[in-house]
Amino acid sequence: MKRDADFDKLARYTGQWMRGEGPESDIVISTRIRLARNLADFPFIRRCSDEDRLSIERTVRARMESLTDNNWSAAQYVDLEPLSEIDRQLLVERQLISREIAEADGSRAVAFDAAEGYSVMVNEEDHLRIQVMKSGLDIKNTWEQVNRIDDMLEEVILYAFHPRYGYLTACPTNVGTGLRVSVMLHLPALVITEQMDRVFRSMQRINVTVRGLYGEGSQYTGDFYQVSNQITLGHTEADLLALVGEEVAPRIIEYERKARESLLKNNRDDLHDEVSRAMGILNTARKISSEETMHHLSKIRLGISMGLIDQLDVKVINQLFLQSQSAHLQKLQGRILGRAERHARRASFLQHHLAGKGDTTWN
Amino acid sequence: MKCQFCEKPATFHITELTDPGGPQVMHFCEEHAKGFLHKEASPPMTAIASALAKQLGQVGDDLEELDQKECPVCGISFFEFRNSGRLGCPYDYTHFESDLRPLLINVHDSTEHIGKRPTRSAGTADSLAKMIGLRREMEEAIEREDYERASEIRDELKAMEDPIAPKSTESDTTS
Ligand SMILES: [Zn+2]
Numbered sequence: 001m002k003r004d005a006d007f008d009k010l011a012r013y014t015g016q017w018m019r020g021e022g023p024e025s026d027i028v029i030s031t032r033i034r035l036a037r038n039l040a041d042f043p044f045i046r047r048c049s050d051e052d053r054l055s056i057e058r059t060v061r062a063r064m065e066s067l068t069d070n071n072w073s074a075a076q077y078v079d080l081e082p083l084s085e086i087d088r089q090l091l092v093e094r095q096l097i098s099r100e101i102a103e104a105d106g107s108r109a110v111a112f113d114a115a116e117g118y119s120v121m122v123n124e125e126d127h128l129r130i131q132v133m134k135s136g137l138d139i140k141n142t143w144e145q146v147n148r149i150d151d152m153l154e155e156v157i158l159y160a161f162h163p164r165y166g167y168l169t170a171c172p173t174n175v176g177t178g179l180r181v182s183v184m185l186h187l188p189a190l191v192i193t194e195q196m197d198r199v200f201r202s203m204q205r206i207n208v209t210v211r212g213l214y215g216e217g218s219q220y221t222g223d224f225y226q227v228s229n230q231i232t233l234g235h236t237e238a239d240l241l242a243l244v245g246e247e248v249a250p251r252i253i254e255y256e257r258k259a260r261e262s263l264l265k266n267n268r269d270d271l272h273d274e275v276s277r278a279m280g281i282l283n284t285a286r287k288i289s290s291e292e293t294m295h296h297l298s299k300i301r302l303g304i305s306m307g308l309i310d311q312l313d314v315k316v317i318n319q320l321f322l323q324s325q326s327a328h329l330q331k332l333q334g335r336i337l338g339r340a341e342r343h344a345r346r347a348s349f350l351q352h353h354l355a356g357k358g359d360t361t362w363n
Numbered sequence: 364m365k366c367q368f369c370e371k372p373a374t375f376h377i378t379e380l381t382d383p384g385g386p387q388v389m390h391f392c393e394e395h396a397k398g399f400l401h402k403e404a405s406p407p408m409t410a411i412a413s414a415l416a417k418q419l420g421q422v423g424d425d426l427e428e429l430d431q432k433e434c435p436v437c438g439i440s441f442f443e444f445r446n447s448g449r450l451g452c453p454y455d456y457t458h459f460e461s462d463l464r465p466l467l468i469n470v471h472d473s474t475e476h477i478g479k480r481p482t483r484s485a486g487t488a489d490s491l492a493k494m495i496g497l498r499r500e501m502e503e504a505i506e507r508e509d510y511e512r513a514s515e516i517r518d519e520l521k522a523m524e525d526p527i528a529p530k531s532t533e534s535d536t537t538s
């Protein structure tokens with residue numbers, strides 16, 4: 001494992017899962033699966049002394065270092081405790097770590113691969129949070145990879161496991177499989193046609209959580225929704241994956257497709273107008289908040305998927321979603337920026353890239 | 364409106380839909396909204412709280428007694444668990460078993476894991492608990508500079524643990 005993560009370099013790239021490729025990627029942003037695991041011979045985090053946390057971090061690191069798997073030896077291992085706030089924030093924006101672990105105290109770490117396809121958090125709510133992310137709706141490959149990492153770690157780490165209750169977790173809502181599968185969906189057409197309520201209602205009684213993000217009042221509507229399994233005990237991993245990946249997500253995708261078709265048929269001009277205005281604002285604004293940016297980028301993403309904008313690649317939009325966030329902007333600028341400076345910097349950054357002058361870089 | 368987690372104005376509003384609680388709207392500043400979204404959607408604390416409330420309604424007068432019940436391994440009380448929603452150690456699933464089962468039924472509608480199992484077994488819940496106890500004892504021994512005792516315990520832990528674990532970690536785990 002490498003221990004010399006270059007954060008300036010990291011900020012310039014986008015993880016593989018943001019390429020906007022894979023099945024259903026016009027609607028599905030990403031598939032993420034995480035497994036919660038704990039070491040058998042330590043208390044859960046809440047009852048850990050500082051020494052316990054340090055011992056866990058050292059044990060896990062040493063055991064990971066002993067693994068000879070080729071993919072694994074190329075991983076980055078980052079000790080989060082001595083990291084600056086902005087670098088931790090950068091990892092949060094890249095979804096490699098959670099905000100909770102970024103803001104926590106004491107020994108904690110993350111291991112991830114160069115493509116940012118997987119990350120393993122050490123000393124989050126559980127001792128280990130193993131997650132794999134892929135572009136588009138790709139449950140099968142995502143599961144295969146996370147399961148393989150779990151198998152590999154299990155060879156060198158003794159997990160807390162109960163024959164009846166399964167993998168033991170700090171919170172009883174994760175016990176059993178310790179598995180959470182989340183599919184991030186872009187549903188602007190369902191939002192525009194005011195059908196999200198109906199979708200939510202139809203999701204009731206099937207053990208899934210749908211979480212949406214929207215902006216202040218009617219000014220900004222965000223269009224991103226995350227679907228994940230709510231329960232972890234009493235079902236096999238395959239059942240939980242099928243519930244989200246085969247039952248729920250495809251149904252919502254179909255609703256969104258129908259809504260997009262009907263918009264194209266009945267409101268093409270209105271839609272084109274809205275997409276063009278979003279483009280106009282991002283191309284001309286002199287300062288802009290990240291909420292407003294997200295709102296307009298969402299409309300542009302819809303415009304690209306529906307063939308209303310043809311000079312832009314969805315990859316560029318995904319890159320802008322990531323790099324227009326605060327820590328990335330500051331990292332790319334090479335210094336800490338105040339709020340007003342960030343808004344101004346964000347506006348010029350967006351214009352530069354939308355004009356095709358930015359370099360889209362992938363690792 | 365202020366963010367639920369800090370003093371900044373709430374500019375993001377997140378609707379969480381969980382069955383059977385119905386939609387729940389939360390208000391965050393930009394930073395906390397992102398943190399919240401990136402955190403995978405686990406059932407919110409309210410799910411545990413409401414499941415516990417339902418269960419404790421049936422407990423009645425015994426609640427005070429239950430609250431004082433403590434895990435002999437990590438020392439967490441049921442009261443502390445009830446307030447934080449987080450358990451203290453793996454042995455809690457054994458020690459508080461009869462108290463947790465109704466909660467598991469409320470949350471998961473099940474009390475039986477039927478998924479993946481580790482290929483190597485960690486033994487019984489008792490042996491897991493013993494390992495945590497030994498680890499505490501070892502730390503105490505190191506604290507009072509009784510390195511002989513600490514190394515005895517370390518050997519004992521090694522013997523209980525998996526034989527596959529790399530030998531090179533020995534010095535790392537206790538230094
Ligand atoms: Zn806040």
Ligand SMILES: [Zn+2]
Nearest residue numbers: 434437452455
């Ligand atoms: Zn305990």
